[in-house]
Amino acid sequence: MTAGALLQIERLSVSFGNSRVVDSVSLAIDAGEKFALVGESGSGKTVTALAILGLVAGARCEGSIRFGDRDLLTISPPELQRVRGREIAMIFQEPMTAFDPVFTVGQQIGEVLELHESMRPAAARARAIELLASTGIAEPELRVDSFPHQLSGGQRQRAMIAMALACRPRLLIADEPTTALDVTIRQQILELLDRLQRETGVAILFITHDLNLVRRFSHRVGVMERGVLVESGPTASVFAQASHPYTRRLIDSRPRRWARQVDSHGEPLLRASDVEVRFRRPRAGLHRRPPMRAVAGASLELRRGETVGVVGESGSGKTTLALALLALQPIQGGRIELGDLRLDLARGAPLRAARRRIQVVFQDPFSSLSPRMTIEQLVGEGLRVHWPHLDAEGRNLRVARVLSEVGLGDPGVLSRYPHEFSGGQRQRIAIARAIALEPEILVLDEPTSALDVTVQQQILEMLGQLQKRHAMAYIFISHDLAVVRAVSHRIVVMKDGQIVEQGTGDEVFERPRGDYVRSLIAASYLGPE
Secondary structure, three states: OOOOEEEEEEEEEEOOEEEEEEEEEEEOOOOOOOEEEEEEOOHHHHHHHHOOOOOOOOOEEEEEEEEEEOOOOOOHHHHHHHHOOOOOEOOOOHHHHHHOOOHHHHHHHHHHHHHOOOOOHHHHHHHHHHHHHOOOOHHHHHHOOOHHHHOHHHHHHHHHHHHHOOOOEEEEEOOOOOOOOOHHHHHHHHHHHHHHHHHHHOOOEEEEOOHHHHHHHOOEEEEEEEEEEEEEEEHHHHHHOOOHHHHHHHHOOOOOOOOOOOOOOOOOOEEEEEEEEOEEEEEOEEOOOEEEEEEEEEEEEEEOOOOEOOOEOOOOHHHHHHHOOOOOOOOOOEEEEEEEEEOOOOHHHHHHHHHHHHEOOOOOHHHHHHOOOOHHHHHHHHHHHHHHOHHHHHHHHHHHHHHHHHOOHHHHHHHOOHHHHHHOOOOOOOHHHHHOOOOEEEEOOOOOOOHHHHHHHHHHHHHHHHHHHOEEEEEEOOOHHHHHHHOEEEEEEEOOOOOEEEEEEHHHHOOOOOHHHHHHHHHHHOOOO
């Protein structure tokens, strides 16, 4: 191990009952160093980080975690409490659940200062404003009194960083701090952490499954698989000469092109022309505010077997446009045509018939799949509505066939519930539910954003096989430009409700016309194909 390391973990094992989730892990982090811990979900990286702060309730920890001259596994609870927040702080993956919703962010930052720095409330509030300002939050003197739900995702993450840095800790643990953020916000958060690390000298333990970020952010990297640290070393060396097959597999799991050539002159399946969606805004006192234009004059076409990728930051109008194309969101201007049907005007039986032709896979399958229904019921629900001629036996055969197509052919799957599956398996179930009716068009809203790189690659390859087999057309919505580039025939870029650029992947990525697209590409760290 490294002599004089700030944090030195030796043969750490963490067990829950008879299940060992971290197995004899040893690593060291020096003062001022950025160390990345990577691996798929379930690899033990977060449990390792939580064990440092004694936050793995009900677990049995063995080995040692030395921070300076103290072993954090053996010190008393009051001593450990003094370490938390003051000497070692943590940025949690989802700040919306990490923050207490009934207190303002200023009160929560102030609580840390009052507890560890013995500050008076007024001084703690002033310091909270300074911290928010240092993380780049605009109007910090106003935001200090905001509740977590009143901040955007990027602002919440910045506020979480401000709280973590309140007592100038020597070690900062950042657990997937950018997973749910847009590429430009993600870039801003990483630049912020980089700047703060240089200014304060804080060491950072950076936990992620995004190897692109690791390559550009960390000095050293450790790779975990099933609770074991299988490889560790300088980041450049590990990426250039990975010695373990698992590390090599992670590095090689970048999205690969599978979009096949389609007839660009064929008749469109779906045509949207000058679509406009507006939302009312609450009054400002006695004054009525003009409506917000969520989508403004958007036009696109989709042909059989084609994939159109839709990219842009949060709030750009991507999902609102998709909901309009699905006839789930009324439009206030333009027209949407599904073949010969004016989809935006369809009602009753014609609209129900159209639902079979265009299906959707939502971003989070855990919230879009009913927890009270078995997988057999979930996948077969559409068949009962749209294919009433099928009897129970015919439906069951169709459900089993579709599940087999998405790689879930085990008969035992049918009687299980969504919570009994992993994230990747739930996404496969959501896709099976959507394709059960043999739709012509599938709208995919961020279908891989929360998945590990290897699982993401499996889902993308499966979608490619399904498109080849059934000639389905896809509208693929994502903020991951590497994924969109790999799967799309044409790409649409949205900003502030408008389509600011569209074309083939080469046209958009190799010859972007606008600064906005260039900034997205730069923030995405897109390397060569």
